[in-house]
Each structure stands twice: as C-alpha cells, then as structure tokens.
Amino acid sequence: MKILAIATPLDHSGRIDELMHAACAAAPEGAADIHLLLTGEHAANDGMCAAGARVYRLPNPMSGAISPDALLDIAQRACEILDPALLLLSADTLGLQLAPRLAVRTQAAYVSGCCGFERTASGRLDFVRPIYGGRALEVLESTAALTIATIKPKSFADSARRDYTANSTVETLAIAWPSPSSAITRMASDTPHGREGPDLENARVIVSGGRGLGNAGGYAELRRLAHVLDGAVGASRAAVDAGWIAASSQVGQTGTSVAPELYIAVGISGAVQHIAGMSASRNIIAINTDEEAPIFGFANVGVVADYRVIIPALISELAKKTA
Amino acid sequence: MRLFVCIKQALDWNSSTKDFRIDPATQQVAVSFARHRIDQFDEIALQVARQYRDRTGGEIRALTVGAEETDDVLRHAHAMNVDQSTLIETTGQQASTAQLLAAAITHYGGASIVLCGRTSSDNGTGQTGPALAEHLGLPFIANIVHIEGDEHAWLCRCETPTGYELLKVNSPFVASVTNAASNVPRAPTMKDVMRAHRAKIDVLAAATLCPASGSGLAQNTRVTRRYIPETSRSCRRFDGAPHEQANALALYIRSLSIGA
Ligand SMILES: Cc1cc2nc3c(=O)[nH]c(=O)nc-3n(C[C@H](O)[C@H](O)[C@H](O)COP(=O)(O)OP(=O)(O)OC[C@H]3O[C@@H](n4cnc5c(N)ncnc54)[C@H](O)[C@@H]3O)c2cc1C
Numbered sequence: 001m002k003i004l005a006i007a008t009p010l011d012h013s014g015r016i017d018e019l020m021h022a023a024c025a026a027a028p029e030g031a032a033d034i035h036l037l038l039t040g041e042h043a044a045n046d047g048m049c050a051a052g053a054r055v056y057r058l059p060n061p062m063s064g065a066i067s068p069d070a071l072l073d074i075a076q077r078a079c080e081i082l083d084p085a086l087l088l089l090s091a092d093t094l095g096l097q098l099a100p101r102l103a104v105r106t107q108a109a110y111v112s113g114c115c116g117f118e119r120t121a122s123g124r125l126d127f128v129r130p131i132y133g134g135r136a137l138e139v140l141e142s143t144a145a146l147t148i149a150t151i152k153p154k155s156f157a158d159s160a161r162r163d164y165t166a167n168s169t170v171e172t173l174a175i176a177w178p179s180p181s182s183a184i185t186r187m188a189s190d191t192p193h194g195r196e197g198p199d200l201e202n203a204r205v206i207v208s209g210g211r212g213l214g215n216a217g218g219y220a221e222l223r224r225l226a227h228v229l230d231g232a233v234g235a236s237r238a239a240v241d242a243g244w245i246a247a248s249s250q251v252g253q254t255g256t257s258v259a260p261e262l263y264i265a266v267g268i269s270g271a272v273q274h275i276a277g278m279s280a281s282r283n284i285i286a287i288n289t290d291e292e293a294p295i296f297g298f299a300n301v302g303v304v305a306d307y308r309v310i311i312p313a314l315i316s317e318l319a320k321k322t323a
Numbered sequence: 324m325r326l327f328v329c330i331k332q333a334l335d336w337n338s339s340t341k342d343f344r345i346d347p348a349t350q351q352v353a354v355s356f357a358r359h360r361i362d363q364f365d366e367i368a369l370q371v372a373r374q375y376r377d378r379t380g381g382e383i384r385a386l387t388v389g390a391e392e393t394d395d396v397l398r399h400a401h402a403m404n405v406d407q408s409t410l411i412e413t414t415g416q417q418a419s420t421a422q423l424l425a426a427a428i429t430h431y432g433g434a435s436i437v438l439c440g441r442t443s444s445d446n447g448t449g450q451t452g453p454a455l456a457e458h459l460g461l462p463f464i465a466n467i468v469h470i471e472g473d474e475h476a477w478l479c480r481c482e483t484p485t486g487y488e489l490l491k492v493n494s495p496f497v498a499s500v501t502n503a504a505s506n507v508p509r510a511p512t513m514k515d516v517m518r519a520h521r522a523k524i525d526v527l528a529a530a531t532l533c534p535a536s537g538s539g540l541a542q543n544t545r546v547t548r549r550y551i552p553e554t555s556r557s558c559r560r561f562d563g564a565p566h567e568q569a570n571a572l573a574l575y576i577r578s579l580s581i582g583a
Contacts, residue, residue, distance in 0.1 A: 069462065093484060097465045097499075098555055100450035104421070104457040109543030112448035126547060131446055132334070132352065135343055136551045144543040183462045183496070187478070189488035205581055229582050247486045254441070254501055256484075262581055272336050272444075283579055284556065285572065301575050302558045303568045313569030318582050320573075 001125070002033045003025075004084035005053075006075055008094050009040030009066050014157075014202055015090050016042060020051040021156040022088055022149075025115050026125060037078050039071060048168040056173040067180035068097055075102050077175045084146065086125070090152035099150045108146035115155035133253060133276040146259065153201060154259040154280060198232040200249060204261045205231030208251055208278070209239055211290065212267020212307065216244035221311045222266060228318050234258065235269045248267075252277035266307045270295030287311070324381030324474055325431070328372045328405065329424050329439045329451065330365035331387055332396045334358075336444060342552075349505055350549045352445075361399045364440025368500040369403045370508040372438055375470045381435065382406040388413060388420050394524050401519035402511035409525040411532065418533035419542065423453050425458035426532040434459070435474060437497040441466055449499065456497035464496055468503035 003026055005019040023034045039060060041243035045281040048055055053059070058074065060066070062086045075098060079087065087102070089095035091113045092198045116128035120138060127140045127149060143247050167225060171190060200206065207226040209219055219233060234256075251258055253276040265283035268286065275298055278284070286299035296302045335358040346353040361369075372383045385400035385408040387393055397408040409431075411423050418426075428434050437459070439452035456463035468487070469480040477492045482501050500506075511519070561571040576582050 018429075060563055093465050097453045097463055100421075100448075100453040101457040101463065103450075103543075104454050107543075110448070111452055111544065112449055127544075131549070132343070133336075133444060133447065136352070136549055137527070138546050139548040140544045141547050142544055147543075171566050181462060183492060183494040184464065185491040185493075187489040187491050189483065190486050229576070246485070247482070247487075256483075262576065262579055286558070290365050296558045296560075298556060299558045300556050301572070302560050303572060304560065305565060305568055306563075309565045310569055314572050317569045317573035318576070319564075 001028060001086060002035065002082065002084045003027060003086045003088065004035045004037065004078065004082050005088040006037045006078065007039060007042060008071060008090070008098070009060060010092060010094050011040065011042075011090050013042070013045045015092075015153070016045055016048065018153065018156050019090065019151060020048055020086050022114070022117075022151045023053070023086075024051050025156060026088075028119075028123070028125075035082055035084065036168075037074075039074060051168070053168045055168050055170045057170060058173060058175060058177070061177055065180060065186070066094070068081075068094065068183075069181040070178045072098055072101055072105075073178045074175055076105050078173065079090070079106050079146065081173060081175070087146065087148045089148070089150050091152045091154070095150045098272065099148050103148045106148075107144065108144055108148045109142035109144040111140055111142070111147060111149040113152040114149040115152045133272050134279050153257050157259070171320055175242060187237055198230075200234055200251070200256050200258060202230045203232035203258075205229040205264075206234045206251070206258055206260045206262070206278075206281075207264045207266065208234035208236070208268060209245070209266045209307075210236035210268035210274075211238035211242065212269075213239065214267075216242075218267070218307070219245055220237060221307070221315075225264070225311055225315055228315055229262070231260070231262075234263075236271075236274050265295050265299070266311065268295055269293050324376075324379070324434070324435045325382055326372050327386055327424075327428055327431075327434045327437045328365070328368050328383060328385045328400070329386050329437065329455070330369065330396055330400060331443065332359045332389070332393050333362040333444045334545065335360045338547075345551055350546060353551075357397075361396050362440055362443050362445075364442060364500060364502070365396075366399075366403070366440075366508045367502050367506050368438040368440050369400055369405065370506045371467070371470060371500050373404055374506065375436075378471070384409060384431065386411065386424055388423050388529070390414075391542060397524050398519045398522070399434075399511075401522040402474065402515040403508065404515065407525065407573060408522070409527055411527050411529050413529040417529050417535060419454065421454035421458055422533050423529050424455050425450070427527055430527065430532065432522045433495070434461075434497075435495050436477070437461070437495075439497070439499050441499045441501045452497055452499040459497060462492070462494060462496045464490060464492065464498040466501040467498045468501055469505055470498075474524050 034053040111127040118126040234251045253273040259280035284294040284299040383405040442449035466482040472478040
C-alpha cells in the first residue's frame with residue numbers, strides 16, 4: 001500500500017515524526033511504501049529515517065506567506081503523480097481545511113482526526129477516530145480508492161517504531177508552486193504574548209490553570225510549580241479569554257490537544273471542551289475548591305483545596321525531598 | 324448581500340449527559356433525557372452573521388440538512404433574527420451534506436458569504452465548511468470571529484493557534500466560525516421566540532437538488548463500530564490538612580518518576 005504524508009510549512013519536526021509513526025502503523029507488516037512530501041524548510045528527522053520514507057522536497061519559494069490554496073494545488077498534483085492509497089496530513093488548523101477540500105477534488109474518503117488504525121481479519125485497514133469530543137470512538141471503513149486522513153496530534157507519538165533497515169532517500173517531484181491566490185491578503189496578525197516556557201504539546205508535565213486562579217497573578221505560582229517539575233504551563237479558555245495568559249497556552253477543543261505524563265488541573269471545572277484536549281493525559285491531578293467539580297470525574301487524584309494554599313505547600317514538599 | 328449560515332442540531336452537553344453510552348444494537352449514542360439544540364459553533368456563526376448584517380445590511384438565510392423534524396433548529400435561527408430559512412429535506416442516504424448545501428446555495432443564486440461552525444460536537448470532523456467551499460469554487464477561511472467591510476473588501480478577524488490575524492478578502496467566501504468574547508450568542512427574548520414560531524420555513528427536497536444519478540455522490544466511508552474507550556479513572560481523594568494533602572501529592576508525583 002502506497003502511503004503519502006504531506007508536511008505543511010507549519011508542521012514542526014515532532015509533527016513529522018507523528019506522521020511517520022502513523023504511516024508505519026498503517027503500513028501492512030513488512031511492506032512499507034512510505035512517501036513524504038515536505039513543503040517547508042524541514043530538516044531530516046528521526047521519523048523519516050525510521051520509516052525509510054522516500055522524501056520529496058518542495059520548499060515554498062514565497063517564504064513566509066502560506067497560501068492554503070497553493071498547498072491544495074500541490075497536494076492534488078502530488079496525488080496525481082504518486083497515486084497513493086492513503087494520504088496523511090496533520091489535524092491542525094491548516095490540515096483540517098486542506099484535507100476535506102482535497103477529498104472533494106480527488107473523490108477520496110475523508111477521515112478527520114484519525115487516532116488509530118485497525119486491521120480486520122481480511123487485512124483491510126480501518127480508521128479509528130474520536131467522536132463526541134473524545135467520549136467515544138468510531139471505526140470507519142473506507143470505500144474509496146484513496147483515503148485522506150488527518151492525524152490527531154499526540155495519537156501516534158508512542159507507537160512502536162519499526163526497524164526499517166532502509167534509510168530515507170531524497171527525490172525530486174516535478175511540481176511548481178502556483179502563484180498565491182489574490183483573493184485573500186493578510187493585513188495584520190497579533191500574538192498577544194508569545195509562547196511561554198517549554199512547548200505545551202511536547203511537555204512531560206503540564207500545570208494548567210483556569211478561572212479559579214482569580215487573576216493573572218495566579219500563574220506566577222503555577223509557573224513556579226511547572227519549573228520545579230520541568231513542565232509547561234497551560235490554561236483553560238476562560239483564563240485565556242480573561243487575558244491572563246497567551247492563547248497559545250490554551251488546552252481543549254479550540255486549543256492544543258495534549259497527552260503528557262502528568263496533567264495538573266488547577267482551578268479548572270472540567271467543561272467538556274477542556275476535557276476534549278487533555279483526557280488522553282496519562283495521569284491527571286485535579287485541584288479545586290468545589291468537591292462537586294466535574295474535573296474530579298476525569299482525574300486519578302484529587303485534592304479539594306484552595307490552590308493558593310496547596311500549590312506553595314506542594315512546591316516546598318517537592319523541594320524538601322530533593323534537598 | 325446574501326449571507327448563508329449552515330447549522331445543525333446536536334446533543335446538548337449542558338443538559339445532563341452523565342449516562343452517555345453507545346447502544347450496541349444501533350451504534351448510536353444513547354442518553355436518557357437527551358436534549359438537542361443548535362450546535363455550539365453554529366449558533367456562534369449565526370451571531371457573527373447577524374452582527375455583520377445589523378451593521379452593514381444584507382439578508383441571512385439559515386440552511387439545515389435533515390429530516391422534517393429537524394426544523395426546530397431553524398426556529399432557533401429565526402429567534403436569532405435570520406431573514407429566511409431552508410430545510411433541505413433528506414429521505415435516506417444521498418449526497419453529502421456539503422454537496423446538498425452547495426446545491427441549495429446555487430439554487431438561491433449564489434452567496435456573498437457562507438458561514439459554518441468550526442466543528443460539530445458530535446461527529447467533530449470540521450469538514451463541511453472546507454468541502455462546501457470546494458463545491459462552490461470559493462476560497463475558505465478558517466476560524467473567523469468577526470466580519471466587517473463591504474462586498475469585495477471584507478475584513479475578517481480570525482483566530483490562529485497563537486492569537487489573531489486580520490484578513491482582507493475580495494471575493495465571496497466560505498468561512499468557519501469560532502467563539503470569542505465578541506460573538507457570544509444573544510439569548511432570544513420571548514418575543515423573538517413567538518415570532519420564530521410563526522416564521523415560514525422553506526423546504527427543498529434533497530433528491531431534487533442532487534439527483535442520485537449524478538457522479539461522485541456516494542458516501543465514501545462507513546461506520547463499522549462505535550464504542551466508549553475504557554479509561555475508567557477512579558479519583559483518589561487526598562484529604563487532611565493542607566500540608567498533608569501537599570505531602571500526599573508530592574509522593575504521588577514522585578511515584579510517576581517526575582520531579583526528581
Ligand atoms: C465553542 C466553545 C469552545 C470552547 N473551547 C474551549 C477550549 O478549547 N478549552 C477550554 O478550556 N474551554 C473551552 N471552552 C469554554 C468551556 O466551556 C468553559 O467555559 C471553560 O473551560 C471554563 O474554564 P474554567 O474551568 O477555567 O472556569 P470555570 O468553569 O469557571 O471553573 C473555575 C473552577 O475553579 C474553581 N476554583 C475557584 N476558586 C478556586 C481556588 N481558589 N482554588 C482552586 N479552585 C478554585 C471553581 O470551583 C471552578 O471549578 C469553550 C466554550 C465554547 C462555547
């Protein structure tokens with residue numbers, strides 16, 4: 001089965017690893033035919049090598065400006081030339097808009113936010129994806145010659161790497177970048193405060209704060225705790241909307257999806273939209289003054305307490321043992 | 324100026340969904356006392372359309388695809404002050420939702436702006452907006468929160484993973500809408516609800532809009548199974564004085580080999 005992954009200029013190295021892990025997971029045992037089209041300035045990474053991918057480089061000559069329409073044309077051309085059975089894109093804002101459009105153009109089946117594969121007894125590849133904000137999963141069968149799947153971040157990060165002896169090879173693909181459409185012009189962009197601390201998506205530990213912090217100052221305590229645990233600071237949308245912390249820190253349905261080893265939810269009630277982005281965490285600690293808060297229903301460990309008391313106490317407990 | 328807003332009915336998460344489960348026989352979600360209402364992002368799309376129309380003018384038509392009983396969601400749209408509404412009535416497996424919506428918009432002479440919700444709370448694929456743009460041959464813009472400007476010089480404020488950006492758009496477009504402080508849907512008043520009750524809802528038959536003989540109308544995926552993953556976490560509570568709680572938490576964290 002021929003698998004083509006397309007990395008957009010927004011896919012960082014970790015995402016490309018995930019695309020490659022997903023490709024390996026989808027490939028039938030021992031018969032990987034994995035192709036990777038890089039449309040940005042990506043360096044070679046572990047994932048590509050492990051997958052033994054054939055790599056095509058097609059960096060954007062108009063560096064900086066990312067035109068979804070141009071990427072769509074390129075993806076369509078790549079499908080025509082390579083004729084894959086499965087095409088993978090990241091399920092980020094860009095991938096989620098490119099994939100359905102490409103599926104219409106190529107009459108493909110579309111699987112949104114794929115988080116796993118299943119092989120049936122007859123050897124057919126089925127697709128697993130979350131529904132109802134992650135409360136349930138559905139398994140889909142594709143009935144088209146081409147299936148396009150967007151890969152849910154953090155779903156394939158741990159999948160066992162296969163030991164392909166082949167190294168990746170770099171090849172050329174005769175596709176020219178189309179000139180960007182003139183219908184849409186970017187006038188301005190604002191990123192209120194930059195991203196803070198370690199990368200949220202890849203952190204082993206996330207200390208996340210919500211409206212229960214009461215004010216922006218509450219994050220100072222959470223940052224101290226995150227520092228001790230070598231973790232990143234996250235937030236609920238309520239805290240982002242209040243202007244207490246950057247939008248890039250938001251976890252949830254409309255923010256980042258995370259799956260750290262440990263997620264500490266502080267002053268977060270546990271709204272479905274928040275849970276959708278963090279329920280895949282390995283271990284969850286909830287700290288909340290309200291013993292009825294729904295977040296406790298998703299946590300492994302809960303403490304009913306005021307964070308202003310418990311966080312400093314926890315920091316000094318953690319310091320004690322290392323001393 | 325013709326604005327179309329594509330909306331649908333979904334399970335209301337704010338009503339109790341504690342006993343959420345999948346019925347193994349039907350593979351459908353089963354919730355006791357399930358309540359349905361307009362999907363969250365679709366309602367926000369209506370709010371954005373209405374804010375734009377009230378400032379700039381134009382007409383809003385709400386569209387939904389479904390069986391006859393789904394016209395509740397269009398009543399809600401009328402309560403939020405849309406000018407017209409259409410039920411695209413389906414009677415079994417036919418064209419995709421995006422194909423039907425595109426055909427209806429073409430039937431009405433095309434659009435200046437088409438808005439959809441960012442994603443749905445049930446299937447959550449986020450595919451209808453982008454696919455619709457493709458069927459209509461229009462550009463697609465993701466996650467807008469606000470629209471200003473005139474025909475062919477629209478200014479769209481959009482959420483990005485790190486903040487916001489402002490895009491100028493000089494052709495009709497399709498966009499998905501996301502939530503922001505500026506577009507929280509205004510709850511309808513009693514008067515709005517009464518008026519909505521009397522509003523006329525147009526009906527288009529899906530079979531006429533997209534005759535089955537057309538090419539590429541097949542649904543390309545089939546659900547084989549739905550299930551609830553086993554992640555039964557039972558929450559251990561640490562009680563006691565704050566220092567005891569903190570101590571127990573620290574031990575727990577260390578047991579995960581975190582925090583040195
Ligand atoms: C379309 C849409 C999309 C959304 N997307 C997201 C998303 O991606 N991510 C997201 O997070 N939300 C999202 N939301 C918002 C979501 O519905 C909730 O409103 C939000 O998650 C609530 O944030 P919170 O838990 O911080 O605040 P609240 O629900 O207000 O909870 C605050 C909690 O803090 C506790 N508390 C108060 N004081 C203290 C104290 N001193 N110490 C400890 N605990 C305390 C309270 O008991 C309470 O449980 C979305 C909403 C909509 C409509």
